[in-house]
Amino acid sequence: MxxxxxxxxxxxxxxxxxxKETLFSGKTRFQEIAVLDTWLYGRTLLxxxxxxxxxxxxxMYHEMIVHPALVTVPKPKNVLIVGGGDGGASRxxxxxxxxxxxxxxxxxxxxxxSRQYFPQxxxxxxxxxxxxxxxxxxxxxxxxxxxxVIIMDSTDPLPSGVAEPLFSRAFxxxxxxxLSEDGVLVSQIExxxxxxxxxxxxxxxxxxxxxxxxxxxxxPTYPGGVWTYIIASKKHDPQKVTKNLPFSxxxxxxxxxxxxxxxxxxxxxxxxxxxxx
Amino acid sequence: MxxxxxxxxxxxxxxxxxxKETLFSGKTRFQEIAVLDTWLYGRTLLxxxxxxxxxxxxxMYHEMIVHPALVTVPKPKNVLIVGGGDGGASRxxxxxxxxxxxxxxxxxxxxxxSRQYFPQxxxxxxxxxxxxxxxxxxxxxxxxxxxxVIIMDSTDPLPSGVAEPLFSRAFxxxxxxxLSEDGVLVSQIExxxxxxxxxxxxxxxxxxxxxxxxxxxxxPTYPGGVWTYIIASKKHDPQKVTKNLPFSxxxxxxxxxxxxxxxxxxxxxxxxxxxxx
Numbered sequence: 001m002x003x004x005x006x007x008x009x010x011x012x013x014x015x016x017x018x019x020k021e022t023l024f025s026g027k028t029r030f031q032e033i034a035v036l037d038t039w040l041y042g043r044t045l046l047x048x049x050x051x052x053x054x055x056x057x058x059x060m061y062h063e064m065i066v067h068p069a070l071v072t073v074p075k076p077k078n079v080l081i082v083g084g085g086d087g088g089a090s091r092x093x094x095x096x097x098x099x100x101x102x103x104x105x106x107x108x109x110x111x112x113x114s115r116q117y118f119p120q121x122x123x124x125x126x127x128x129x130x131x132x133x134x135x136x137x138x139x140x141x142x143x144x145x146x147x148x149v150i151i152m153d154s155t156d157p158l159p160s161g162v163a164e165p166l167f168s169r170a171f172x173x174x175x176x177x178x179l180s181e182d183g184v185l186v187s188q189i190e191x192x193x194x195x196x197x198x199x200x201x202x203x204x205x206x207x208x209x210x211x212x213x214x215x216x217x218x219x220p221t222y223p224g225g226v227w228t229y230i231i232a233s234k235k236h237d238p239q240k241v242t243k244n245l246p247f248s249x250x251x252x253x254x255x256x257x258x259x260x261x262x263x264x265x266x267x268x269x270x271x272x273x274x275x276x277x
Numbered sequence: 278m279x280x281x282x283x284x285x286x287x288x289x290x291x292x293x294x295x296x297k298e299t300l301f302s303g304k305t306r307f308q309e310i311a312v313l314d315t316w317l318y319g320r321t322l323l324x325x326x327x328x329x330x331x332x333x334x335x336x337m338y339h340e341m342i343v344h345p346a347l348v349t350v351p352k353p354k355n356v357l358i359v360g361g362g363d364g365g366a367s368r369x370x371x372x373x374x375x376x377x378x379x380x381x382x383x384x385x386x387x388x389x390x391s392r393q394y395f396p397q398x399x400x401x402x403x404x405x406x407x408x409x410x411x412x413x414x415x416x417x418x419x420x421x422x423x424x425x426v427i428i429m430d431s432t433d434p435l436p437s438g439v440a441e442p443l444f445s446r447a448f449x450x451x452x453x454x455x456l457s458e459d460g461v462l463v464s465q466i467e468x469x470x471x472x473x474x475x476x477x478x479x480x481x482x483x484x485x486x487x488x489x490x491x492x493x494x495x496x497p498t499y500p501g502g503v504w505t506y507i508i509a510s511k512k513h514d515p516q517k518v519t520k521n522l523p524f525s526x527x528x529x530x531x532x533x534x535x536x537x538x539x540x541x542x543x544x545x546x547x548x549x550x551x552x553x554x
Contacts, residue, residue, distance in 0.1 A: 006293060012316035014293030016283060039289035060541070193497060218503060218541060220470060225502010226495060251541045259536035264337065264495060264528045 005036055009050050010194050010223045017044065017051075023117055028109030030162050031155075035117045041221055043117055045086060047110070047155055053086050054221050058121060061188075062088035063252040064217035065229060067245065068260065069149045069186040070096050072231070072238040076148040078102070080178070082136040082166060083154035085110035087122020093151070094123045095247050101129045102145070106162065108133040137165050140174045148180050152187035157198060169205040172232075176208050179234060185209070186231045191224045192216070196270045199228070203273040206232045213238055214271050215260040217251065228271070282313055286327050287471050287500045294321065294328075300394055305386030307439050308432075312394045318498055320394055322363060324387070324432055330363050331498050335398060338465075339365035340529040341494035342506060344522060345537065346426050346463040347373050349508070349515040353425040355379070357455070359413040359443060360431035362387035364399020370428070371400045372524050378406045379422070383439065385410040414442050417451045425457050429464035434475060446482040453485050453511075461510045462486070469493070469505045473547045476505070480550040483509045490515055491548050492537040494528065505548065 003019040017038040024035040034046040042055030053061065066089055070076050077099040081089050085105035093101050105111055111131065114121060123129070132139060136154075157167040165171060167187075175185055185206075189199060199214075206212050209232035219227045231238050239261050244254055263271070280296040294315040301312040311323040319332030330338065343366055347353050354376040358366050362382035370378050382388055388408065391398060400406070409416060413431075434444040442448060444464075452462055462483075466476060476491075483489050486509035496504045508515050516538050521531055540548070 004291065006291075010317070012295040014281065014283075014291075014295075016291030016293055018289040018291075040287070059543075218501075220501040220503075222502075224495075224497040225499075226497075250543045253542050255539045256541055259539035262532045262536035264533055265530050266336075266527045 007049065007051055013223055015051070015223060017041065024113060028107050030107045033109055033113055035113060045114065045118065051221050053088060055118070057220050058088050060217060060251045061219045061227060062092045063249055064260070065089055065151060065153055065186060065188055066092035067249070067252045068215060068238055068257055069151065069184045069231060071241050071243040071245065071257070072184050072233060072236050073148045073182050078145065078147045079149045079151065080104065080147040082150065082152045084151065086114040086118060087124060089151050089153045090129055091121060091123040094126045094128060098128065102132065103129065104132045104134055104136045104139045106135050137171055140171065140178060143178065146178055146180050148183055150175050150179060150185040152185065156190045167202065167205065172205050173208055182235055184231060184233045184236065184238070186229055189228050189230050191222055191226065192228045192267055192271055193224050199271045202230055206230070209233060211237055213261060214263065216263060217260055284326065284328055290500055292328070292500060294318065301390060305384050307384045310386055310390055312390060322391065322395065328498050330365060332395070334497050335365050337494060337528045338496045338504060339369050340526055341537070342366055342428060342430055342463060342465055343369035344526070344529045345492060345515055345534055346428065346461045346508060348518050348520040348522065348534070349461050349510060349513050350425045350459050355422065355424045356426045356428065357381065357424040359427065359429045361428065363391040363395060364401060366428050366430045367406055368398060368400040371403045371405060376405065379409065380406065381409045381411055381413045381416045383412050414448055417448065417455060420455065423455055423457050425460055427452050427456060427462040429462065433467045444479065444482065449482050450485055456511060459512055461508060461513065463506055463508045466505050466507050468499055468501045468503065469544055469548055470501050476548045479507055483507065486510060488514055490538060491540065493540065494537055
């Protein structure tokens with residue numbers, strides 16, 4: 001007998017993964033959560049039925065959401081992660097000589113399940129890491145901390161989804177106010193092909209930053225196989241980085257960093273800031 | 278009622294496309310052939326059940342299999358396409374100021390169906406194009422023509438598949454003998470993640486060329502979302518190209534050309550020539 005899970009994320013398109021077994025299936029206060037053991041990608045985390053990360057290719061996403069921002073800031077000391085309850089982004093940040101990493105995820109269930117089923121994703125014992133279970137909008141409103149990098153590793157900004165308020169102009173303004181003058185913010189922004197109008201909106205919501213750019217990377221488990229990231233910076237241009245990482249990586253390199261900002265012609269056109277059209 | 282087609286190409290992985298209707302389904306002497314009208318990608322050509330090309334994203338593949346080679350050769354005059362019966366590669370080549378394009382496809386059925394259902398893919402009326410329905414191995418053995426570029430746009434080198442002989446050392450030697458001293462050969466080589474050992478073999482089969490490199494591009498309909506291409510050159514390094522295209526493109530650009538040779542660390546390691554390990 002064969003078991004298959006079909007992800008219904010992009011209209012008229014399905015990703016099918018053959019499943020060995022369901023390791024966990026339940027509901028948190030905010031979303032449905034499941035862990036499947038798949039033949040191709042190993043353990044696979046799903047939120048509301050959508051693949052978030054898998055054992056085999058999580059490094060591609062987590063390296064690319066973290067390292068470009070961390071090398072853009074000359075000496076990043078304090079880093080905030082919005083979301084990121086699976087632990088992968090914090091693990092990558094903690095490879096840098098930072099002083100503190102603050103992880104704010106609204107859903108304790110995601111953190112608990114990730115620690116249990118994906119222990120290699122996180123570096124939970126590192127004393128530089130602080131974890132808060134809280135709505136990031138509320139956290140940001142009340143904290144007085146200032147960060148050098150903010151990594152937005154949330155679920156997608158689906159209309160009326162749990163992550164939608166995180167993609168508002170008000171939240172980005174608040175984030176900008178909590179960034180040091182060297183500061184950089186990066187967010188994953190879902191696959192580029194399917195909802196370019198949502199990316200158009202983002203440019204407008206990030207217009208308090210003088211430098212905003214889009215880069216991309218592979219994530220074979222995501223629809224279309226690529227993922228895009230938006231990076232907003234107060235001072236330093238992420239395309240003019242000369243720092244090398246002091247540790248080894250599986251996806252990221254200086255050359256990959258540079259190439260990631262080169263978009264195919266149609267894609268560059270699709271995600272261009274509207275005022276540039 | 279919803280109709281879905283699930284492609285079984287990569288073990289334990291399925292691509293599902295919602296289908297409006299089946300426009301054609303039949304058998305040629307060599308393979309099963311089908312044309313589906315899909316909601317997401319428009320008309321979709323399948324050979325032996327595997328997606329070959331779709332209306333919406335065919336330009337990504339056809340631009341990337343053609344232009345890097347055509348700009349590497351200083352003045353390409355005569356170009357051979359092995360396979361390519363859908364017409365897309367020849368359409369892109371004919372945008373260059375070449376003297377002749379020779380298309381050799383073993384399967385007349387693919388050419389006929391493509392001309393009927395994908396008329397915009399080909400530029401069949403251009404008088405510089407000659408089409409031969411023939412086994413490319415036999416064609417190569419008997420022709421005395423010399424080419425500046427050979428584009429191998431065949432189906433994948435599946436063990437005992439119709440395209441397998443095209444990926445043998447003997448065929449590449451024959452191809453090399455039919456290339457001018459400026460000559461370049463390029464072949465699509467299936468997605469990189471799943472069968473790296475087949476790519477290892479290719480390095481050995483192409484060792485008569487002093488310069489062999491791998492580059493990649495997006496094709497959202499293919500499993501994993503990216504495709505790799507191998508380019509073998511007698512004299513000119515495809516990474517040292519300064520020519521610009523005299524026409525507009527939707528995927529390719531000079532910057533995209535350069536970035537396409539930058540592979541993520543794990544992928545560079547996976548497809549590295551064995552002697553370099």
